[in-house]
Amino acid sequence: MPEQHYPEVRALGLFSGMTDENFFALMRGAYVQNFPPQIELISEGEPSDFLHVVLSGSVDLFSQWNGRDTSLATVRPISTFILAATIKNAPYLMSARTLEKSRIVLIPSQDVRSTFDADGTFARAIVTELAQCYRSVIKAQKDLKLRSSLERLANYLLRQQKRAGGSAAFDLDFEKRRLASVLGMTPENLSRAFKGLQPYGVSVEGTRITINDQPDLERFAKPNPLIDDSST
Amino acid sequence: MPEQHYPEVRALGLFSGMTDENFFALMRGAYVQNFPPQIELISEGEPSDFLHVVLSGSVDLFSQWNGRDTSLATVRPISTFILAATIKNAPYLMSARTLEKSRIVLIPSQDVRSTFDADGTFARAIVTELAQCYRSVIKAQKDLKLRSSLERLANYLLRQQKRAGGSAAFDLDFEKRRLASVLGMTPENLSRAFKGLQPYGVSVEGTRITINDQPDLERFAKPNPLIDDSST
DNA sequence: TTCGACACTTGATATTTGTCAAGCGGTGAA
DNA sequence: TTCACCGCTTGACAAATATCAAGTGTCGAA
Numbered sequence: 001m002p003e004q005h006y007p008e009v010r011a012l013g014l015f016s017g018m019t020d021e022n023f024f025a026l027m028r029g030a031y032v033q034n035f036p037p038q039i040e041l042i043s044e045g046e047p048s049d050f051l052h053v054v055l056s057g058s059v060d061l062f063s064q065w066n067g068r069d070t071s072l073a074t075v076r077p078i079s080t081f082i083l084a085a086t087i088k089n090a091p092y093l094m095s096a097r098t099l100e101k102s103r104i105v106l107i108p109s110q111d112v113r114s115t116f117d118a119d120g121t122f123a124r125a126i127v128t129e130l131a132q133c134y135r136s137v138i139k140a141q142k143d144l145k146l147r148s149s150l151e152r153l154a155n156y157l158l159r160q161q162k163r164a165g166g167s168a169a170f171d172l173d174f175e176k177r178r179l180a181s182v183l184g185m186t187p188e189n190l191s192r193a194f195k196g197l198q199p200y201g202v203s204v205e206g207t208r209i210t211i212n213d214q215p216d217l218e219r220f221a222k223p224n225p226l227i228d229d230s231s232t
Numbered sequence: 233m234p235e236q237h238y239p240e241v242r243a244l245g246l247f248s249g250m251t252d253e254n255f256f257a258l259m260r261g262a263y264v265q266n267f268p269p270q271i272e273l274i275s276e277g278e279p280s281d282f283l284h285v286v287l288s289g290s291v292d293l294f295s296q297w298n299g300r301d302t303s304l305a306t307v308r309p310i311s312t313f314i315l316a317a318t319i320k321n322a323p324y325l326m327s328a329r330t331l332e333k334s335r336i337v338l339i340p341s342q343d344v345r346s347t348f349d350a351d352g353t354f355a356r357a358i359v360t361e362l363a364q365c366y367r368s369v370i371k372a373q374k375d376l377k378l379r380s381s382l383e384r385l386a387n388y389l390l391r392q393q394k395r396a397g398g399s400a401a402f403d404l405d406f407e408k409r410r411l412a413s414v415l416g417m418t419p420e421n422l423s424r425a426f427k428g429l430q431p432y433g434v435s436v437e438g439t440r441i442t443i444n445d446q447p448d449l450e451r452f453a454k455p456n457p458l459i460d461d462s463s464t
Numbered sequence: 465t466t467c468g469a470c471a472c473t474t475g476a477t478a479t480t481t482g483t484c485a486a487g488c489g490g491t492g493a494a
Numbered sequence: 495t496t497c498a499c500c501g502c503t504t505g506a507c508a509a510a511t512a513t514c515a516a517g518t519g520t521c522g523a524a
Binding site for chain 1: 364369
């Protein structure tokens with residue numbers, strides 16, 4: 001892997017604490033690759049040969065069963081995915097595909113596991129990362145089980161607004177069909193859900209969303225830090 | 233904590249690899265407590281003061297929002313819960329209540345975190361445990377997003393049957409209202425779902441389930457190791 | 465033994481969500 | 495420029511799921 005990428009990978013919480021020696025050893029076996037959009041990087045069920053780090057672009061994690069499919073998460077720079085499978089040396093539970101042109105680091109899982117055994121600092125960093133991931137999924141689970149689709153959309157918009165800087169108008173960061181899948185509904189229903197939020201001051205123009213009456217939307221959405229805060 | 237409980241706690245994957253010294257240090261600050269049924273042990277949003285270990289009985293992890301509530305998991309001996317919150321020193325995302333009379337070890341979270349910083353073996357054990365938990369939630373997420381309630385029930389029965397030893401008849405291990413909540417449906421719909429599985433050879437008598445035609449049920453349920461296997 | 469609480473069931477009905485088919489509008493290639 | 499494609503929307507309809515209101519049966523306490 002070209003050394004020019006070392007700093008950005010090294011800056012990740014996962015790698016920042018470990019010794020230079022172990023970091024370089026990990027990077028020696030790694031390589032960087034550019035992928036065009038819509039490439040399936042991994043398929044669920046396959047053995048987990050590499051830990052992946054997204055340097056640029058974005059990656060969709062999804063899963064299929066019995067002819068249906070659903071998006072479970074989107075990975076944006078700079079972060080890793082399929083860490084749990086790598087650690088457990090177990091098959092991937094999700095498939096991954098690039099959404100756009102993406103640059104991705106591939107670190108052999110075996111190297112990650114041996115470094116993890118040898119470097120306590122690295123092991124602890126992995127714990128922190130995994131705990132974060134775990135809590136994110138729990139939140140998603142609560143979102144799905146406790147809220148209707150309209151409520152999920154409303155809260156998603158509030159989260160996205162905050163992520164985009166907090167101003168009333170902002171852009172969705174991926175296409176609506178995928179948003180629908182992430183939120184656990186059909187594209188048709190997402191369309192209707194947007195209309196259902198009009199009475200609360202939400203207007204939509206293509207991918208541009210405007211929240212005209214934030215307090216009103218929040219009264220409806222009832223956002224909750226134990227579901228909607230990404231940090232805690 | 234009385235030393236009589238040391239061996240069963242020590243036998244947990246989480247604690248089995250660490251040094252005696254660190255283990256005893258952890259146990260010194262811990263204590264064992266007996267709880268009657270239906271006691272709320274922790275409430276979501278509270279700071280995570282203790283890592284919990286269930287020695288006997290069972291514990292329901294649930295969450296509430298806007299007047300609704302849902303069961304997310306059941307913890308059975310011998311295992312821990314709210315590990316992620318303990319590690320991250322973050323508020324609980326779920327509440328916990330005893331389902332029956334239960335004996336539970338409480339280990340101060342601060343002790344867990346400092347031992348985790350000091351003992352690489354312990355840190356690695358935590359990683360393994362967390363990765364396991366993470367993958368379980370991902371599977372639950374896929375179950376919920378990819379399957380109808382009837383399919384979820386069918387697969388649940390097949391999993392439960394396997395857990396109970398594989399014979400055609402077995403008992404549900406908790407009451408139906410809670411099963412409904414775990415499966416993400418109402419008790420009324422669970423009743424109807426059981427009827428809906430009759431054509432596939434499922435009969436119900438109280439908590440006793442009989443699967444008369446397993447291949448037929450499996451043809452309907454399409455169980456998938458990437459959703460239904462607890463081990464991988 | 466009787467009574468009441470409670471979990472479970474059942475039926476009728478309402479709401480939510482999905483499906484199918486059609487149309488609209490933008491984009492990119494010929 | 496034209497046209498085919500594709501994502502999005504809309505409407506009509508169907509299916510899944512929830513809600514409400516009885517009813518049934520069991521179990522434990524008085």
